[in-house]
Amino acid sequence: MKKYIQGLMIGLVGLAFFACSDSTESKGDNAPKEIQSGEMLKDNEIGLRKVDLQDEKDVKLLQYAYPNASAGESTPIERSFENAPPMISHSIEDMLPITQDNNQCLACHDPAIAKDVGAVAAPASHTYDLRTNKDLAGVSPARFNCVLCHTPQAEVSPTIANTFSPDFRTQGSKNSSNLLDVLNEGVK
Numbered sequence: 001m002k003k004y005i006q007g008l009m010i011g012l013v014g015l016a017f018f019a020c021s022d023s024t025e026s027k028g029d030n031a032p033k034e035i036q037s038g039e040m041l042k043d044n045e046i047g048l049r050k051v052d053l054q055d056e057k058d059v060k061l062l063q064y065a066y067p068n069a070s071a072g073e074s075t076p077i078e079r080s081f082e083n084a085p086p087m088i089s090h091s092i093e094d095m096l097p098i099t100q101d102n103n104q105c106l107a108c109h110d111p112a113i114a115k116d117v118g119a120v121a122a123p124a125s126h127t128y129d130l131r132t133n134k135d136l137a138g139v140s141p142a143r144f145n146c147v148l149c150h151t152p153q154a155e156v157s158p159t160i161a162n163t164f165s166p167d168f169r170t171q172g173s174k175n176s177s178n179l180l181d182v183l184n185e186g187v188k
Contacts, residue, residue: 062156062157062159063156064155066091066152066153066155067088067090067091067152067153068091069090069091070090070091071119072090072108072118076089076175077153078174078175080164080166081166081168082167082168082169083178085149085150087150087151088147088150088152089153090152091152092104098145098147109146111127122143123176123179123180124180125177125183126143127140128140129142
């Protein structure tokens with residue numbers, strides 16, 4: 001019995017050495033090219049930037065510009081998908097920062113006055129408290145900082161073409177929100 005256990009132990013140790021050894025033999029035709037040729041890709045050969053990822057001095061940013069049309073003079077940007085936060089189509093240079101006491105966006109987009117000034121009103125979801133399920137007298141504090149979701153669209157040429165095509169259920173969904181109506185879709 002003792003010789004049997006010794007033989008078993010020697011076999012297990014040999015198996016462990018064999019399993020942990022680093023084989024330099026060819027891995028066959030299915031092996032990745034890097035393993036077959038012994039070459040590895042460097043960090044400046046991958047990705048979109050094609051520069052050393054550890055050194056930022058050679059990074060060149062794309063040229064871009066934000067819209068300079070004044071509020072009320074711009075053309076609204078179609079939403080990216082149904083109920084997506086709309087992009088800001090006008091300059092916001094003199095409207096930031098948004099503070100507790102100063103939100104220039106609401107000077108036009110507050111639902112109480114938007115129609116009178118010809119602006120798109122903040123939707124019902126912005127004047128509703130989802131935690132308590134109650135309508136509020138004004139814009140919810142959770143939605144007060146507009147630029148957390150709504151941002152100006154920079155005019156740039158994308159590095160990679162965008163082939164996304166939105167699928168709107170209705171034509172109205174391209175320019176308006178019905179989020180409160182569909183929020184629980186598929187949940188109940």
